[in-house]
Amino acid sequence: MNIQGLCAVLTDDREAALIVSEVNRRYFTGFPASDGYLVVTRNDAVFFTDSRYIEAAGLAVKDCRTALLRRLGDEVAGYLKEQGITRVRTERARLTVDELAALKRALPDCRVTACKRLEKAINDLREVKSDAEVKAIVKAQRIAEAALDHVLGNVIKPGVTEREIGLALDYYMLSHGAEALSFETIAVTGKKTSMPHGVPGSLKVKAGDFITMDFGAVWHGYHSDMTRTVAVGKVSREQRKVYETVLAAQTAAREACRPGIAGREMDAAARKVIEDAGYGAYFGHGLGHGVGVEIHELPGAGPRSEAKLRAGNVVTDEPGIYLPGKFGVRIEDMLLVTDGGCRCLTKAPRELIVL
Ligand SMILES: [Mn+2]
Known part of the structure; x- marks a missing residue:
């Protein structure tokens, strides 16, 4: 076809x-x-x-x-x-x-x-994805979500390293139907969560830390992409404020997402929420990107994405706030643009989880 x-x-x-x-x-x-x-x-x-x-x-x-x-x-x-x-x-x-x-x-x-x-x-x-392509992306996403449930329930606790969290996500995805990983899993904690694409290392989780995980599975050639930021033990008022701001920005972009708007307008909807909260300088990357047979494909949803969204596009909605030397938060879902708006392909909860 x-x-x-x-x-x-x-x-x-x-x-x-x-x-x-x-x-x-x-x-x-x-x-x-x-x-x-x-x-x-x-x-x-x-x-x-x-x-x-x-x-x-x-x-x-x-x-x-x-x-x-x-x-x-x-x-x-x-x-x-x-x-x-x-x-x-x-x-x-x-x-x-x-x-x-x-x-x-x-x-x-x-x-x-x-x-x-x-x-x-x-x-x-x-x-423009067919129903079969959307099904493959959703299947990949469900594998990734099961991996998230697994690490939230069994792996993340004080003393565990970033590398152990990342490997647990990878092992779970690959042993539960993923034919490959969408990209090298990001699992960072503590101060390193301020690095949007930090590399998992030997840093250990401790109470009061955020943990950011950005990962995805490939199923029948199609990729998934998700990010969740969770906390362990307790969170400060500032951590909660930043998290709630990112969540509100992500929701604003989702509400803006529909056929006929340019990717940059979706980006702008999220960016405005973050700027209004005073964190505009700390959201350096674009809001999102297309996902399919490649992890990053068209259409884009960044500040310079002029192309208009069409029904059948799958784009990520992933705003973040990164405070250097302190902490960062990113939340990422995949949205399917539909005739009337969009449908979120990610089922995992978005509210702050404190383990
Ligand atoms: Mn992404």
Whole structure:
């Protein structure tokens, strides 16, 4: 179905789209392979892959034919010639200069161009999720939430290190259905919670500390992303105020999130709450980003995200306040933009948990 969306870029029967990058091949074929080429013409689509993958691809790939690849210059060039193709449009953003040169060398009978229109068409398709894609993201998210429940109930207590918390999240996700981690898990405590992307180390949790965990699972190629900040023992008045401000900012962005508003307007809704509370200088990053076959994809939801949101977009809503040398708070959910507004894909509670 998505492969057909690429045909709109092809102006006549002598043109082909060539998908080379691992992530876009996976998106269009549903099949993970470190190597291969998807060739789409107006009448046909073939996924060329080598002997390591050909049997599995033949069983798994539904939307196009599969063919054995030995050398790009043989099978793919031969196919293009047979189809009367003279022009090949390929990706731009994920192709190195070397790779483009190699494509041109291997396909000397075609005019090969790194095509802006193709790149945009791919992004347009990827940004709007089908029901099946949303289901995969939700499944990944449920695995991550179960991991959070596990560490809240069994792992986080005074004396445990950041690294132990991070590893417990990772082990739980990977042993409960995740095919991979969405990214390297962030688990930081104490003063390190003021570092938005701090690396888990040997620092130990103590009473009165915040613990920020930012993590996600991959399921059937689709990522999830969530952040929760919890406390142990007790919290100060300032900690509570910062937490409540971040929570209110996150809610404001969620309420603003609907089709037709620009990502930057969603960011602005959250940012205003944080600025009004006097913490504007301590929210340095953008509010959110798209999530799908990549952990960070379009559409963006930061101060410079001009693109308007559309129904089917999945974007994160993750404001934070980071007070250097003291502590930080971030809360992150994933929102699905719907016809009338948005639906939060994250089920975990957002209210401050003090363990
Ligand atoms: Mn995120």
